[in-house]
Amino acid sequence: MLIRLLRTCLRPYKRPIALLVLLQFLQTCATLYLPTLNAHIIDRGVVNGDTGYILGYGALMIGMSLVQVVCNIGAVYYGARTASALGRDVRAAVFDRVQSFSAREVGHFGAPSLITRTTNDVQQVQMLVLMTFTLMVSAPIMCVGGIVLALGLDVPLSGVLVAVVPVLGICVTLIVRRLRPLFRAMQERLDTVNRVLREQITGNRVIRAFVRDEYEQQRFRKANTDLTDFALGTGNLLALMFPIVMTVVNMSSIAVVWFGAHRIDSGGMQIGDLTAFLAYLMQIVMSVMMATFMFMMVPRAEVCAERIQEVLDTSSSVVPPSAPVRELRRHGHLELRGAGFRYPGAEEPVLRAVDLVARPGETTAVIGSTGSGKSTLLGLVPRLFDATEGQVLVDGVEAAEIDPELLAKTVGLVPQKPYLFAGTVATNLRYGNPDATDEELWHALEVAQAKEFVQRLEGGLDAPIAQGGTNVSGGQRQRLAIARTLVQRPEIYLFDDSFSALDYATDAALRAALAQETAEATVVIVAQRVATIRDADRIVVLDEGRVVGTGRHHELMADNETYREIVLSQLTEAEAA
Structure with a gap:
């Protein structure tokens, strides 16, 4: 997976990589040539007392050193630029793929894991x-x-290299084989730490409300300890690497000096050659140590590459149409024909054979017990996920065949859990329409019953909004989310229990203002409060994913037992009538 990922992502950078390899080659050749020059200075200059020879070859060594420095700087420059560009491209690719995911794929990976894959895994x-x-x-x-030049200096002494290099290779291989499973487990433990930390930060108020601080501390301590244990296990193996390598290096140096001394004593070798041989031995060993350092990083990077590639290879279940419809003739007509949805691996479908018609100028309400599939039903229309059976038709065209941008302009969804982005009130409202004027924003806020509290904020439309809208109340978040959809001015409005955090007075005022604003649009409301939907033109009753009743309030009260139970759980018989 690592090779596949690198081959794909480094293809645009062939020229910088080629230049980098050339610079590294020149730099290494200069490094290798220096011990030979040093040997010449010792054997022909120092021994013979030839100062001119020493100065001449000394100047040549300085020149080689400058070449080495310049080439090394250039190689590091191009290497850093290419590696940074690779990280940028991979992060962008992962981000783009995650943005194309439906709720199904996001739920499969989990938000903490996707964050880790986009940041830490790419960084590795x-x-x-x-x-x-x-x-x-x-x-x-x-x-x-180094091996070639060492052989050129003295073949018998090079027998030490024959023993050293294989021993180093075997030691490194044994350790690296143990590292790979540990690195995979460590990345998974890092996902767990991110998930626990994310839950604790997001659910801080719940933790405080139930005084579960100690319990959450234990949860984090366990996740943190697990990560630490695997990191220590990995570190213990890594700690063995350099002592083993250095032991082999020092033993080989002793062997070279020992046998080299006998070679010099017998006249088969000169002192300068022994000095150069030792230098080449160190260069050979240093190259092996550099490779060892790389091998320590490869297992973790390979695991990370597998996790990244897993995201990149996952296709969204919501596929853009190959020949999208870019224009709709009718305006705001919504119909579900036998629509159903089943999560992968689920024993039972969430929705079964749902038939629903919502027309322009009408309000269609959907009500049912918790878990009956109301939110899932609304999610099928803007294609948060696609129906696994049946059809979802917008203006007579299947939603899956409509151009995504056109569908986004036609359908406006206010989700059950409204989310606001870090920025200002204005930037959040313009999320629905980037070209909206301030007058349009204030009008949307007025309809959403949010104008008054926004005016009280310091800065008004420019008042800061924290990530997730945590610096405003739940009811204010809901009203801002409704205003954001009103700024969009779609032809189909989907309200997914979007009034649950509002008091009854604000709820009534908001519904009255919405009725005028959306008089010619199609409105579909999912609600738990009967008071919110009792005046709807059509009420659809869901029970365990099936439509068990359709009609107006008084009709359903008369002949639908499920609806009647829901109503009487909130209102008295007289209030319901």
């Missing part, structure tokens, strides 16, 4: 690429070049 892959470009590219060149 980006870091691997950066280290590859700055270290790993030069490591094999230096290793092979």
